[in-house]
Amino acid sequence: MRVTEQSARDPKSPGTVSDLSERDLIARIQQRLPAPPDWVLVGIGDDAAVVVPERNRVEVLSVDCVVDGVHFDRAFVPPDAIGHRALAVNLSDLAAMGATPRLALVSMALPGALPIADFDGIADGLSALAARHATHIIGGNLTRTPGPLSIDITVMGTVKRRQALTRGGARAGDELYVTGSIGGAAEGLHILRSTHHDPRSVIRDPQSALVERYLRPAPRVRVGTLLARNRLASACIDLSDGLAAAARQIAEASAIAVALEADALPIDPAARDALAARQVDPVAEALTEGDDYELLFAVRPRLRRRLEAVLRHADVAVTRIGSCRSGSGATVATTSGAGDAAPLPAGYGHFR
Amino acid sequence: MRVTEQSARDPKSPGTVSDLSERDLIARIQQRLPAPPDWVLVGIGDDAAVVVPERNRVEVLSVDCVVDGVHFDRAFVPPDAIGHRALAVNLSDLAAMGATPRLALVSMALPGALPIADFDGIADGLSALAARHATHIIGGNLTRTPGPLSIDITVMGTVKRRQALTRGGARAGDELYVTGSIGGAAEGLHILRSTHHDPRSVIRDPQSALVERYLRPAPRVRVGTLLARNRLASACIDLSDGLAAAARQIAEASAIAVALEADALPIDPAARDALAARQVDPVAEALTEGDDYELLFAVRPRLRRRLEAVLRHADVAVTRIGSCRSGSGATVATTSGAGDAAPLPAGYGHFR
Numbered sequence: 001m002r003v004t005e006q007s008a009r010d011p012k013s014p015g016t017v018s019d020l021s022e023r024d025l026i027a028r029i030q031q032r033l034p035a036p037p038d039w040v041l042v043g044i045g046d047d048a049a050v051v052v053p054e055r056n057r058v059e060v061l062s063v064d065c066v067v068d069g070v071h072f073d074r075a076f077v078p079p080d081a082i083g084h085r086a087l088a089v090n091l092s093d094l095a096a097m098g099a100t101p102r103l104a105l106v107s108m109a110l111p112g113a114l115p116i117a118d119f120d121g122i123a124d125g126l127s128a129l130a131a132r133h134a135t136h137i138i139g140g141n142l143t144r145t146p147g148p149l150s151i152d153i154t155v156m157g158t159v160k161r162r163q164a165l166t167r168g169g170a171r172a173g174d175e176l177y178v179t180g181s182i183g184g185a186a187e188g189l190h191i192l193r194s195t196h197h198d199p200r201s202v203i204r205d206p207q208s209a210l211v212e213r214y215l216r217p218a219p220r221v222r223v224g225t226l227l228a229r230n231r232l233a234s235a236c237i238d239l240s241d242g243l244a245a246a247a248r249q250i251a252e253a254s255a256i257a258v259a260l261e262a263d264a265l266p267i268d269p270a271a272r273d274a275l276a277a278r279q280v281d282p283v284a285e286a287l288t289e290g291d292d293y294e295l296l297f298a299v300r301p302r303l304r305r306r307l308e309a310v311l312r313h314a315d316v317a318v319t320r321i322g323s324c325r326s327g328s329g330a331t332v333a334t335t336s337g338a339g340d341a342a343p344l345p346a347g348y349g350h351f352r
Numbered sequence: 353m354r355v356t357e358q359s360a361r362d363p364k365s366p367g368t369v370s371d372l373s374e375r376d377l378i379a380r381i382q383q384r385l386p387a388p389p390d391w392v393l394v395g396i397g398d399d400a401a402v403v404v405p406e407r408n409r410v411e412v413l414s415v416d417c418v419v420d421g422v423h424f425d426r427a428f429v430p431p432d433a434i435g436h437r438a439l440a441v442n443l444s445d446l447a448a449m450g451a452t453p454r455l456a457l458v459s460m461a462l463p464g465a466l467p468i469a470d471f472d473g474i475a476d477g478l479s480a481l482a483a484r485h486a487t488h489i490i491g492g493n494l495t496r497t498p499g500p501l502s503i504d505i506t507v508m509g510t511v512k513r514r515q516a517l518t519r520g521g522a523r524a525g526d527e528l529y530v531t532g533s534i535g536g537a538a539e540g541l542h543i544l545r546s547t548h549h550d551p552r553s554v555i556r557d558p559q560s561a562l563v564e565r566y567l568r569p570a571p572r573v574r575v576g577t578l579l580a581r582n583r584l585a586s587a588c589i590d591l592s593d594g595l596a597a598a599a600r601q602i603a604e605a606s607a608i609a610v611a612l613e614a615d616a617l618p619i620d621p622a623a624r625d626a627l628a629a630r631q632v633d634p635v636a637e638a639l640t641e642g643d644d645y646e647l648l649f650a651v652r653p654r655l656r657r658r659l660e661a662v663l664r665h666a667d668v669a670v671t672r673i674g675s676c677r678s679g680s681g682a683t684v685a686t687t688s689g690a691g692d693a694a695p696l697p698a699g700y701g702h703f704r
Contacts, residue, residue, distance in 0.1 A: 164402050
């Protein structure tokens, strides 16, 4: 993380980030972070960070970016949730690989008019989630932008070499499971969009559980690492782009067909009620909407009991929602094991 | 790197990036990359990349971001130079730590109206520089943005544990050196800004050497690794924010005073002439302007001959420009060893 500028801050008028030096802004992040562990040889403040790799592990690396107006909206997402989500989407990628999070580099592009209180809130959300998953923020970059607020985070996790999960190991006969519930985050976003007022009042609403699912998703790191360590999953992916897209990715990468059972989908009950009231098909919504950050994974049938035993130690339930077959493509059957199977709805056709 | 969308491209009308799927865009990057080395277990196309760490090395990590309108201007920087610079600024950070580049993750935020030809040009510049420094692009992210084009790159390099260079090891008596020449990139930017027309015509100008310094800086990776392996530098930093800022950073991190000699500065001769013609003080410009991506480093006086011998194998000359003293702060003397020393000019006071 670069520290190149002198302080020019008036402590009495915090104002916007354009009133502060980059050094001040970095200090505001640093004061929220725990002391670095001993494997961090050089941390924030030099041209680059220096770390000692973990022995007998391979490294899992991913980068993801959230942009105001594309992946969230500052109008109704409070600052701490912006910071939380920016890291959560990355930790979810590590979870999908079965990796234990280790470190993160945070690169933010800040509009000059961003209130310092909002910057602090983003840092709060980021640092709190990082602490919860023992993820050390070892560096980053801050830049001004004439465009929207955006946050790019690169994460690294570690896993034993033969335990890394990919999308490509499912075989015909494997059973498909999903963690937690689906559809809740999209409905939470719908509530936020339709009320569209001060987020501090929104999150006190009775519908706050759905809103919370959208604002502060819990990356399924515990389940991912349990699946990897116990060699339970033959393939795994997160639902960042929705269940239908995830199922198609596993089918394609594993060269098998995926058949989902509509009746088995663990659709969030509150979301199901809300969708029914708006006369929207809950299954179609649950298949196509993203933002849930649950995991979809395949398990050999003979491992079902072991899966149940191991996941007793998990922090979230899992549900069997389909199976893998020989062939290609991904379908969903409207009644379990009966009726015609329909192809899964398409995802986004164009670059977004 | 996420691959979540189907192709919807009409091969006859390439148009803008909004006409392509994310998968198509990623494929356009991938086709420019060499086959991944065997230490890449999972590359582009899963939730995350998986790599085997290098044995007996520590890892050096850095992220940097370039934003259109802040760090470059699409009006006069051609696409391949945008891609080149986005990676060069990161490789320069690794060079400053003495690290050998290993891998990169590339996250781009693209305006929908970006021509596909420009996207391809950016990928060309990126992949060419990556190949030159054996840096493997193992993953990344593409997102649409309503704001300016921006490119965030995270790089990882490796170095032996006790050979990593930092800003903090200079001692009183050490001599200060800078690689190559300074002031050329800023003058190149000035030429581009004042002509401000089609970059393809600009780079054929007689002043093209200065313009080239700005558009396609050469990160000093070879010098950085030679300094590290031969334990020649007690401190090192790159000049991304200008020589004055770099000198102050070494002074502060090493708790010493830095005294530069104005007459010794290797100011680019063409830049010196151009500045003189505009009645601008070349020394003041060379101290404060950034974009040169040279290295400033400190060397114990007893190592001077060894430095000269080792750097015979370097791809760029180095020049002694000052020394370290006990005390604090950074000054520049207008004539070598004589006259009053003036404090170095301040860098940017506010967040930019």
